[in-house]
Amino acid sequence: MRHVLMAASSDSMENMNSALCQIATEKLTNTHLTTLQTVTKALRDEQFRASVEREVLGNLFAVLSRLSVDVVHLIEKMDSQEEAEHYLCLKLTAECFRAHRNACVQCTQNQCCLRDLGCIKLSFEILAGLLKISSGGSNDIYDALRCGIQFLGNIAVGNQLCKDDIWELGFPHIFWDLLVLADEKAVSYTCMVIHTCLDEHKTERLAKDTQQLKLSLKIMDLCRTLPDVDWTVFIVTQHFFKSSELIRKMYTEMTSEERLTLLELMLAQLGVVEEENCLMPLSVAQFLASCFTDHCKAVLTLSSESSDDQEAMVVIRLLDILCEMTSDCKEFMALQDHSDLLSATVDLLKEVHLLGKTGENVFTAAHDFSLTRPGGADTHPALSFKAHLIRLIGNLCHGHVANQDKVRELDGIALILDNCSIDSNNPFISQWAVFAIRNILEHNLENQKLIQGLRRQGVADDTMLREMGFRVEERDGSLLLRPLKKDP
Known part of the structure; x- marks a missing residue:
């Protein structure tokens, strides 16, 4: 019936x-x-x-x-x-x-x-x-x-x-x-x-035992293997990202490929979340900064044709994330005080720059926009890497006298000026160099005196300095930095 x-x-x-x-x-x-x-x-x-x-x-x-x-x-x-x-x-x-x-x-x-x-x-x-x-x-x-x-x-x-x-x-x-x-x-x-x-309490418990951590890692894996399932992304971005302990334990257990999935989600989230509604605590940012400082040299393997891109790509994505986090995001500006982050970034820029000058490789400056994988199918992962290193240095020096001084002590100023030329492998590198030099010089007389005392050795591009609001005068073999006169 x-x-x-x-x-x-x-x-x-x-x-x-x-x-x-x-x-x-x-x-x-x-x-x-x-x-x-x-x-x-x-x-x-x-x-x-x-x-x-x-x-x-x-x-x-x-x-x-x-x-x-x-x-x-x-x-x-x-x-x-x-x-x-x-x-x-x-x-x-x-x-x-x-x-x-x-x-x-x-x-x-x-x-x-x-x-x-x-x-x-x-x-x-x-x-x-x-x-x-x-x-x-x-x-x-x-x-x-x-x-x-x-x-x-x-x-x-x-x-x-x-x-x-x-x-x-x-x-x-x-x-x-x-x-x-x-x-x-x-x-x-x-x-x-x-x-x-899930709630905050349950999320924190996920890192407490092996079975719960295993399930968390499975959800992360599903973000990669089932990209059309939005709920996995919601779990990670709205819950997992709030727990620095869970992120740390998952990251430690992950392969490089799995870490890339996590970092890509973080980078995407940083691009859409309003500053006042940031879902990641500072402790997560500090953990990522430590990962970068501890393993950043892995990117140097890209200079070899036989290198494995995965570990190097993790470093590249960590750099991208740190650049975003330190781009005037108040929650993360404490990264300016993170031990060794600035030093590691300047040192890595030196090594990458030197590698580019000592042979033809992915870090060599170019003007033909040819930095692609064999066959030209995809953009090479090292594209813009040097530019982003300079961007991070500039971010870390913004309004931070101790970091400004540290760049000078590490001979980083001349290094950045040496990257003011157009490089098709690093689009906008000259603009980031201008940005970084501005932040390094701002209200810092010692750094300004250093540039004034530089001898012309091919490192200072007058055009770039003019974009910064300065002009260069040569006197007795030395370069003097003068502010540009404003038009009346």
């Missing part, structure tokens, strides 16, 4: 209760599937959903309880020939989860009612059972899994008690089993549930 349930009237509620009771007690038929589909449709209506009686939800839960027993039997009989019975059980399970899912949409009272009935625990038991038979790749099994996961997502939205229950029951083992399914939709829905349930 098909029940048409169009409104939350007393008759329709009575009919619904009667129909659900039949499903919970009778031998399952396609008629029961039609009835459940009608219930699912009725629960899409906001008014009906808001006024649905607790008894109806209790009977709907009774149906799910009955189906949970059938799923257990299904597991035991999967090798039998009763395909029609298997099909119907899975279809009914998926449809029952859909009805539960719809009942929870923006309806706290239904969420709490189903939670009190034990629906969250029961759903995990059913999901665990379905996972045992999911290896065959049946779409019916995946459909039931997807609907069950969606229900957990809907019951969690805006309901802290449900979020905590789901986390306690599903994390990390069942979530792990769901994340390794060969079904992109199920994986995506699982990530949606994880994102919904």
